[in-house]
Amino acid sequence: MHAYRAALLRFNQQGQVLYDEDGLLVVGPDATGRQVVQLAGDFRALTSELARDFPGLAVTHWPGRILAPGFIDLHIHYPQTDVIGSPAEGLLPWLENYTFPHESRFGDLAYATDVARFFLDELQRHGVTTALTFATSHPQSVDALMAEARMRGLRLIAGKVLQDRHSPDGVRDETEQSLIDTETLIRKWHDVDRLGYAITPRFAPTSSASQLRGAGELASKYKAVWIQSHVAENRDEIAWVRELFPQSRSYLSVYEDFGLLRERAVYAHCIHLDDDDRALLRDRGAVAAVCPTSNLFLGSGFFDYAAADRVGHAYGLASDVGGGTSFSPFRTMLAAYYVGREGAAKPGLSLSPQRLWWLHTAGAAKALGLEGVIGNLQPGHEADFLVLNPAATPLLARKTAQARNLEELLFALIVLGDERVVERVAVNGAWARSAGG
Missing domain, CATH: 3.20.20.140 (Metal-dependent hydrolases)
Structure with missing residues (x-):
């Protein structure tokens, strides 16, 4: 079981973006052993639930980063x-x-x-x-x-x-x-x-x-x-x-x-x-x-x-x-x-x-017919997710720092981002490694 604190990007059932500037993502095994999202949302709103359901679970904090679906x-x-x-x-x-x-x-x-x-x-x-x-x-x-x-x-x-x-x-x-x-x-x-x-x-x-x-x-x-x-x-x-x-x-x-x-x-x-x-x-x-x-x-x-x-x-x-x-x-x-x-x-x-x-x-x-399985960071979805750095390049850092809303932040990432934005990749809850290790 792992818990991460950073900005959090996910979607509701209507396909609208949900964004928590200070978010919490908890992933761990379900009854079948798959690594899935257990808890996702605003960090402060979920503090009591985190302590009650996952007592003693350490939280890894990534300030300035965004947790997003793979x-x-x-x-x-x-x-x-x-x-x-x-x-x-x-x-x-x-x-x-x-x-x-x-x-x-x-x-x-x-x-x-x-x-x-x-x-x-x-x-x-x-x-x-x-x-x-x-x-x-x-x-x-x-x-x-x-x-x-x-x-x-x-x-x-x-x-x-x-x-x-x-x-x-x-x-x-x-x-x-x-x-x-x-x-x-x-x-x-x-x-x-x-x-x-x-x-x-x-x-x-x-x-x-x-x-x-x-x-x-x-x-x-x-x-x-x-x-x-x-x-x-x-x-x-x-x-x-x-x-x-x-x-x-x-x-x-x-x-x-x-x-x-x-x-x-x-x-x-x-x-x-x-x-x-x-x-x-x-x-x-x-x-x-x-x-x-x-x-x-x-x-x-x-x-x-x-x-x-x-x-x-x-x-x-x-x-x-x-x-x-x-x-x-x-x-x-x-x-x-x-x-x-x-x-x-x-x-x-x-x-x-x-x-x-x-x-x-x-x-x-x-x-793909896999709605509810992948592509989102709502509870029950498989834990494939990214840690994104919106300040990965000097120009991107300058632009995202001026973003006045979520639309401007995401658009700056789309226009100016590349693979340097992707700091970490989690596949089925584990940090991915290349063929070379």
Whole structure:
């Protein structure tokens, strides 16, 4: 059992930020042995409860620091760690020239393990405590990442990529074997400690109808696993899908036609959708992973927040490394703000700082179907949290010292913050360490 005193950031059930300038966070084991939040709120208001329920418990005091939920990344590619920052004319040339050649190396378990360690270190360094991530088409790539995440006690969701056509040697898989491998990996890794499995067609053009149909059958059989893929990212890609699946109403409808739209289905990008597509996401309980740094870098387009909110489908934020340009949630939130400005119907803030922070924590947890489990620092939530230093750099210290309210404080952190803000990372109640110790 541990108790910490600092400023405390969390959310109520309506997604509104709760902020205690002098807060208390108590974490400890629940009846199942999970490390969870036991007590959270204003320090002085909880003094009596702390003494009564946790007599003699020492309180670690961090003046000038903020305790906040760990960030959640809704879409990222761990095998693309070394592809980040590669120049390309657009999505499809980028895949052909950089991504596929690099991913072909992940059939080597030792190589995949080395990248997995570095990848998880980077997530940790940037304050990301849960990620929904692509592996490659090689089962070894899943084994490497899951084994390393399990050793660290992480909550992580990942899956073997399915791509049995329109892919080069080295990453193209075989239809029947790919589905056998997927089911084997589900049974091996899903719901082991804090791990989850995601059925992972790369995107519709690289899967045959037989592979997509098999993926849908697995999604129906294993309803607790996740589904992840890409949709409507790039206009050239959309035209290609139209040629390959002329019977489907839209790109998104391809996944619906094969039984791949349901709760716990997360589709990256969702840029070029119409309202029928948005309603389909809403009605099936599927969600969008918004990837603003990737969309800006590859020139794909802008996610329409206003349309998503009008129709009522859920979404959360994601880095999309390596198309995305940073592991940092601060960079992702800032890019999301830029994108919202581009599509804003009227002058003003496109997305409020509180909304941006929620979309990368509690809102992302809700999108994953893990509301009440992660992404917040309310009692009963798993104890994944950060110690943030709002004075981590001279400019940030100067700016945050002048903040007149919470909105200005959070916005300064979003605009000026980076991994230097993240002083400590707690995973399942324990201070996280890198692969090197």
